[in-house]
Amino acid sequence: MDENLLLDAIERYKNGEMTAQEKTFFEEMRKNNPDVDQVAVEHTFFLNELERLGKRKSYQNTLSEVESNLVNEGIISKKQSKGTAKIAYLWNRYKKTVAVAACIAALVSISTATILSTYSDKKQSIGLTPLVADKLNKLENKVDQIEYKLDNAAVGITPKPKFAANFRATGFLIDGRGFIATNAHVINNARNLIVENKRGDQFIAIPVYVNKSTDLAILKVTDTSFKKIIMPYSIPRASAELGEQIFTLGYPKEEVVYGEGYLSAKSGYFGDTTSYQISISVNPGNSGGPVINRNGEVIGIISGKETNADGVVFAIKSKSIYKALEEIKTSESIKLPTVATIKGLERVQQIKKIEDCVFMVKGN
């Protein structure tokens, strides 16, 4: 049988177009011939699928038609909202999210600002450790008290203006008549100040110059018992050179301590050009100590060290002392030593002479 005719027959059978006689004959043939039956099943399935596609398509057309009618009526919102409509829609949809985001952003910026300002205010205290021994140990306090009692008990000796000091640092003479340079942070908020030489003689001093930005302070010894000292070192205006060997004397403990190092950079903390970076071993109490080169020139004043790094110490340039003197020349006439008498001496000899000019600065 021609396949063309067979398919035609299947279609007619499916659509119910056959006469009763034809139908019986067709059914008989399917029963006796499995191949024909196979073709019939397959073709019926195929026709059903084809029909389904047709119905589905016309139904989808109906759906689209209804939808667009309803869109025109305004029951369904228009397709693809654009421009302002879209923005309004997005705004409505995300306004809560936006509000939350804005709150978070505000919080973050406020806290960042707070942190930044706190940090920059306390730059010195965070990255820099001022080298003031502000917790004097109990033993030292005891010794102080005993000395005080002894002094009071001793007849014929004028009682000294003693008090329990709560910090200790270093200072050095810049004028033999009793002017001492130290750090501004050392005498910060101190009510009383005394300076003490290596023999333990104490003298009352008052600040005559304090500059917190350069961290330089100048004290004046007011005690009449203070005798003029001839200065062994000089204080140069010029900058020191990189790599210069330097040393310092200071009071990280109750007796004078020597330290040695070199000049490692011409600028200080965060590129501060008013100070040097030096490599030297220092401890709390060294603040305000002189930084002296081998020619006996005081090139700087130790001011602090970097907290997170070892051996990174900063020293105020000696030039700052000259600037300070300019500022106070109307009230105090200070003459800085310009000739170093210790130049060319052995280090031990140099130190012996300098010792007398380096003082412990104490106060409360």
Next chain:
Amino acid sequence: MNILEHEHVLLQGLAANDKKAVETIYRENYLTIQSFIVKNNGYPDDAKDIFQEAMIVLYEKASSGTFELTCQIKTYLYSVCRRLWLKRLQQMQRFNPSVESIDEVIPVEEELDVHEKRNADLIVMENAMNKIGEPCKSILEAYYLQKKSMPEIAQFFGYTNADNAKTQKYKCLVRLKKIFFAQYKNGE
């Protein structure tokens, strides 16, 4: 007319591709679905797609002849849309675990699986139709879908007589079947 009868009539209309029935169902249900989808991370355009798909599911059910609605059309559509939208969200990686469903929901997962399979079959047929090219496509559509008679087709497509048109239709049909079954069996 009570609700059940009303809905029964609607479904019969739907099965017969009656525009009025479709429109009624749209009017009664579309806005609920749209607000559900917009509340759950979607756009109104998403709602249109999802609702159309759900309408097709409902149509397939209604026209299968064996369908008995066990709940209101409203509930059925809502359940289908909810399921479809969850699936869409997962595909788009926008899954929102807190999809709200205060309304009554019936399980439709299995039905949607069947629906997907049937959709895939239809796509195979549609692709095959698009592959055979003209005039085959138009002739077959005219004969099988629009149910036009052979003489009409012969006249429309410019064949000298119905027999010539029939021979042509037969050739087209064989080609379509070949393409369809090749793809259909590959897909199995």
